[in-house]
């Protein structure tokens with residue numbers, strides 16, 4: 251058999267909609283040695299992680315922990331644990347990830363109602379209110395920041411509305427958490443899931459989640475215990491959550507005081523998730539969001555300075571990603587390829603109705619930095635020019651530097 255060399259990834263600056271380059275502190279944390287599942291040092295690291303993510307989610311929810319898997323695992327865990335077959339679930343759809351929520355809810359055998367707006371807009375709370383009154387759902391499930399369109403759905407009004415109508419609210423904050431304001435408790439969001447690979451500056455593979463006491467009550471009504479773990483005389487629920495791996499009721503026993511064995515915790519990802527949250531808590535949550543706002547604004551000004559047109563309702567754009575229309579006559583994939591091959595910079599393509607029409611450029615996590623923004627704008631200017639699209643010389647960098655003012659000089 252032939253030998254295989256060590257894999258040395260090429261140097262890349264990841265300026266797409268995620269994943270981004272991980273913070274070196276997170277990479278160092280991941281290289282620490284493994285310890286046993288019930289070692290007191292391990293359970294302490296789990297407890298630390300729960301406390302750290304309470305700060306990041308702005309919640310006092312006891313049920314705040316990690317789902318092992320990428321962000322999608324967190325979504326599935328929340329939905330399969332909250333939804334019982336036949337439940338009505340209302341989903342505001344404003345991009346690809348709303349459609350994902352819809353698909354997962356359908357797989358849970360929910361009756362799914364949607365209120366949909368064109369990509370590039372957010373959903374008006376009045377539309378959701380009307381749909382709640384009409385369909386009487388058990389759960390409203392929405393995305394906060396949908397990377398497919400760059401839009402950030404305001405959630406405070408939806409939370410208030412859901413609480414008034416006694417409806418549970420779930421939010422996927424994978425792409426927005428840490429880069430845009432999110433307050434689980436103040437906004438009455440009952441179930442939330444995230445991922446590490448966007449504004450949290452880590453690799454994909456762990457999904458922080460939090461559940462309000464209301465959500466926990468709904469979930470634990472269907473709590474079951476694996477036959478091999480039942481104590482003598484103990485019985486288990488008749489109607490089980492339909493996934494074992496994503497059974498949040500079981501996971502609560504694993505992360506809670508009972509430490510009832512479930513899966514083998516993904517230890518290196520726990521180290522990563524703990525470090526991601528530790529960085530944010532050390533830097534300050536508000537300061538981290540402000541950093542994303544500043545670099546997002548500089549990138550927005552920069553692409554406008556290059557004469558590019560921005561996609562969607564900019565007043566509802568996430569801080570951490572901007573969509574730009576691919577100029578007439580420029581082959582979008584070829585230009586992206588040149589950015590990657592010649593400059594080592596990755597920007598994002600688009601999905602569905604936007605495929606071939608817009609690029610998505612991120613400024614998030616470890617890459618929400620002045621040098622990353624300026625380098626990307628300089629390279630983009632060159633690539634656009636070489637692809638037959640003249641841009642104002644230095645226009646991107648000048649506009650970004652204007653946003654940074656004296657801080658970037």
Ligand SMILES: Cc1ncc(COP(=O)(O)O)c(C=O)c1O
Pocket residue numbers: 268320321322323347393395396397398422423424425445454455
């Ligand atoms: C809003 C949103 N939700 C879910 C996901 C899916 O995340 P993952 O690929 O980590 O499962 C993404 C990834 O881009 C996302 O942006």
